[in-house]
Amino acid sequence: MPLKMLFAFIQPKFIAAMVLSGLVTVVVLYLSILDDTHLNTHLTQNTRTRPVKTMFWYKPNITTEMYLLSAYYDDRPTIDPMTRPAIRIIGMAHKDEVDKEKLSCLVTYEGRETPVLQAITPTDIGIGGWRHGKFFREYIFVCGSLRVKDKNATFVSVVDQTYLTQTNWESHEQVRVPVRYPRREETMDFGCCVSLAYWKFDPYRLVEWVELHRLWGVKEINIYGSMVEDTTERVFLYYHQQGILTYTRVPRPITEDGEIMFHIMATPVINDCMYKNMYRYKKIVVTDLDEMIVPRGNLMTYHDMLAAIENETESSHPYRMYNFRNVYYFSELPQNTSQPEYALTLRQNHHLRELTAHGTATKSISDPMACNNLHNHYCLKIPKMLEKTPHSIQVHEKFGLNQHYKKCHFDKYRKAYNLPSCKEALKNYTYDPTMLKFKKKMLASLKKPLKDLQLIKHVS
Structure with a gap:
């Protein structure tokens, strides 16, 4: 993304806060490694038509090391009236x-010079991980109920007790995160929020994954990417230009090698997706790019599947939510080579005989009106008003399963989770024809994107 395009997205009033947190330097360094010239001319031209947003982390100048991704105004009617309205600040911290x-939190309001100071409640959204000798955890910091209700909140800052003790905060400049107000127009039955994408994915599987979700009734997909390989990003950008997918680049807040940083970033981006779209999506499909919640039996769409469950x-x-059991379609299992090479779910028609235990590797269809904290498997925390009601269903496998496509990983986690070895697990599998019912429509939908992306010249 060109540097001039970045600053077209950043309003001048944000820049001062970014300078304080050292983000401008990070922006320049990050953009210097981004090069869109790998795209063909058609895609590069369209990228200018619908720009790709880059989200940067805000680092407060306080004792507590934290990185904040975004902040959302929350006035949902389903949350506790005692905490409504609130600002939910999404990020990670030591x-x-x-x-x-x-x-x-220090909340800045329109028409008011001095921010309003009030307490924050940290709430977990992930299991965390170690970076540069510190254990970081993913949080939503809840600032609410807001004391000023007759003016729009515009910015929010996070400060700790050490900062308040040592600093005259009223005369000191803080790092300010803009408060976002979720859109309410263009509502749809199903939107999809995907965990962070990084490095490389099979482009054929990505195209198939997107087209299947479209067949099942998903109208909009959100993918956040960090250090994504060129061919993988080309697929994301292709669908981004069509408006089917919203692709957002998110650089790492801490530049250390390995996957741990990406894992810590995963739940913040999912919660950003949920809060950004909480009034637009009636249901949110929570999944990853190597798995999909598949309607089973004679059910063909998510609408049909949820209706049958109800x-x-x-x-x-x-505000019902639905949790689906997981089953592994390991790539080492027998494959149907008579099916097209680019239709991977038709070729991989064997899975482990045993489903994953309840609550393990679960994926969900959640309701943003009934979820405060979203994990990349299911909703972690619901509003108190809904706690005593049967808000979630553990879906029977006859209605749908989370089909997980990957190489067997049991050997790596064998001791930690008491798993069999891959050698033993791969002996116990079964044939499953579920995906064949989607074959005709799926193959027809794959033709154009595969040709447009120059992944294949002739699609039968």
Whole structure:
């Protein structure tokens, strides 16, 4: 992305805060390694038509090391009236310092010079990981209920007790995160929020993955990418230009080698997706790029699947959520080589006989009105008003399963999770023709994107 395009996205009033946190330097360094020249002329031209947004992390100048991705105004009618409205600040922080320091927020309002100071409640959204000798955890910091209700909140800052003790905060400049107000127009039944994409994915599987979700009724897909390989990003940009997919680049807040940083970034981006679209998506499909929630039996779409589930459920709920069991389609299992090479789900028609245990590797279809903290498997925290109601269903496998396509990984986690070896697990598998019912429509939908992306010249 050209540097001039970046600053077209950043309003001048944000730049001062970015300078304070050292983000301008990070921006320049990051953009210097981004080069869109690998795209063909058609895609490069369209990229200018619908720009790709880059989200940068805000680093408050306080004792507690933290990195903030975004902040959203939350006035949903389903949250506790005692905490409504609130600002939910999404990010990660050094857990020990969060536990030790009392955190507060400074909220700036339109037409008011001095920010309003009030307490923050940290809430977990992930399991965390170690970076440069510190254990970082993913959080949503809840700033609310807001004390000023008759003016729009425009910015929010996070400060700790050490900062408040040592600094006259009223005369000191803080790093300010813009408060976003979620869009309410262009509502749809199903949107998809995907965990962070990084490095490389099979482009044929990506195209198939997108087209299948479109067949099942997903109208919009959100993918956040970091250090994504060229061919992989070319697929994301192709669908981004069509408006089917919204692709957002997110650089790492801490530049260390390995995957741990990407894992810590995963739940912040999913929660950014949920809060950004909480009024637009009636249901959010939560999944990853190597798996998909598949309607089974004679069910062909997500709408049909949820209707069938509700038809066999005694109680009703206006904000229902659905958790699906996982089954592994390991690539080492026998494959149907008579199916086209680019239709991988048709070729991989064997899976492990045993489903993954309940609650393990689960994926979900969640309701943003009933979820405060979203994990990349299911909703972690719901509003108190809904806690005593049957808000979630553990879906029976006859309605749908989370089909997980990957190479067997059991040997790596054998001791930690008491798993069989891959050699033993791969002996116990079964044939499953479920994907064949989608074959005709899926193959027809694959033709154009595969040709446009020059992944294949002739699609039968």
